[in-house]
Amino acid sequence: MVNQKRVNEIINEIKPATLVAATKYASIEDLYELEKVGVTIFGENQVQSLLEKYKNYNGKSKFHMIGTLQTNKVKYIIDKVNLIHSVANYRLIDEIDKQSKKHNKNMDILIQVNIAKEDSKHGFLEEELDDVFEYLKNKSNLNPRGLMIMAPNIDPEKTDIYFKKAKELLNTLKNKFSNYNLTDLSMGMSNDYQYAIKNGATLVRVGSLLFE
Ligand SMILES: *Cc1c(COP(=O)(O)O)cnc(C)c1O
Numbered sequence: 001m002v003n004q005k006r007v008n009e010i011i012n013e014i015k016p017a018t019l020v021a022a023t024k025y026a027s028i029e030d031l032y033e034l035e036k037v038g039v040t041i042f043g044e045n046q047v048q049s050l051l052e053k054y055k056n057y058n059g060k061s062k063f064h065m066i067g068t069l070q071t072n073k074v075k076y077i078i079d080k081v082n083l084i085h086s087v088a089n090y091r092l093i094d095e096i097d098k099q100s101k102k103h104n105k106n107m108d109i110l111i112q113v114n115i116a117k118e119d120s121k122h123g124f125l126e127e128e129l130d131d132v133f134e135y136l137k138n139k140s141n142l143n144p145r146g147l148m149i150m151a152p153n154i155d156p157e158k159t160d161i162y163f164k165k166a167k168e169l170l171n172t173l174k175n176k177f178s179n180y181n182l183t184d185l186s187m188g189m190s191n192d193y194q195y196a197i198k199n200g201a202t203l204v205r206v207g208s209l210l211f212e
Contacts, residue, residue, distance in 0.1 A: 001212040002026075002033040011038050014197050014204050020064055020085075020186070022207030024049065028056045034210070035059045043085070043205050047073040054080045066148075066186070066205055068122055071095045079103050085148040085186045085203070088112040088122035093132075093139060100141035107141060110148040110186050113169065115162045118152060126169055133177045146170055146184030146202070156192040163187055163199035170200075 011019050020043040021034050031042060031053065040060075044050035045067025054063060065077055066085045071092055077084075078099040087093060087109045100107040111132055114123035124132055136144050149166045151159035166187055174182045188196025190209035197204065 002030050002037070003210060003212050004033065004037045007034065007037045007039065007210050010193075010204075010206060010209065014193065014201075017197060017202050017204050020066065020203050020205045021210055022066065022189070022205050023053065025207060025211050026053075028053065030211070031057045031061070032059060035061045041082075041203075043207075047076055050077055050080065074099050078107065079105070083108045083110065083145070085110045085205070086112050086122070088114075088124065090132075090135065093135065093142070097139040097141050105141065106143050108143045108145050110146050110184060111144065112148045113166065115149040115166055116152045121150060123149070126165075129169060129173060130176065133173060133180070137179070144180045144182065146182050146186070147173075148186035150189070151187070151192055151196075156195060159192045160195050160199065163192075163196050163201070167200040 019039060020041045021039045023042045024045055041062055041064055043064045043066035050063060062082045063080055064083045064085060065081045069086050069092060074095045096107055112123035114121045114125055136142055147166055147170050151162045166185055170182060170185055184202045185200055186203040186205060187201045188204040190206050193204045193206055
């Protein structure tokens, strides 16, 4: 069940950043409840679950892909999402561009960075980012909007350095690649979103905290 009061508080607390409600715990009824209290974006981390929700939800809010995405599944979601947060390797870049061309659309993407160099996490290393954004120049149907990170699962107070690092990386890229409109930082989850906001997050992916 949606904790409407808490959702409201978070929406106001993170302003001007936008809440991306991570909906892996949500039912279709929950989606309508979330919409009612002002949630405009649902973030899904699984293709199957996104397709089901997309099919059964007829409201106004939009879907983002926020989780690990396999190359062979891009074709199923390309016409259903407004932003893909989790672009984590070159094959995905190629495939999203290819499928976007097929659908005659420009796809907004974020480049996922493995900010703490964890074996358990996907994403490019910060050292690769210059090459990645060079590479994107030849992908005419992709619209890079910024970076996405997941902080390590540690004491939230210690996540600060990773969010700060992400902000610095985005600023550096903004200067080097002024051909793009790099404005977005997708970071922060239920346990650490306050630290993400403090360091300039524009999209905050909160899930469990929104539900009873
Ligand atoms: C589930 C999920 C979140 C939200 O996590 P909570 O701890 O439930 O807030 C954020 N990002 C991704 C990619 C997720 O899968």
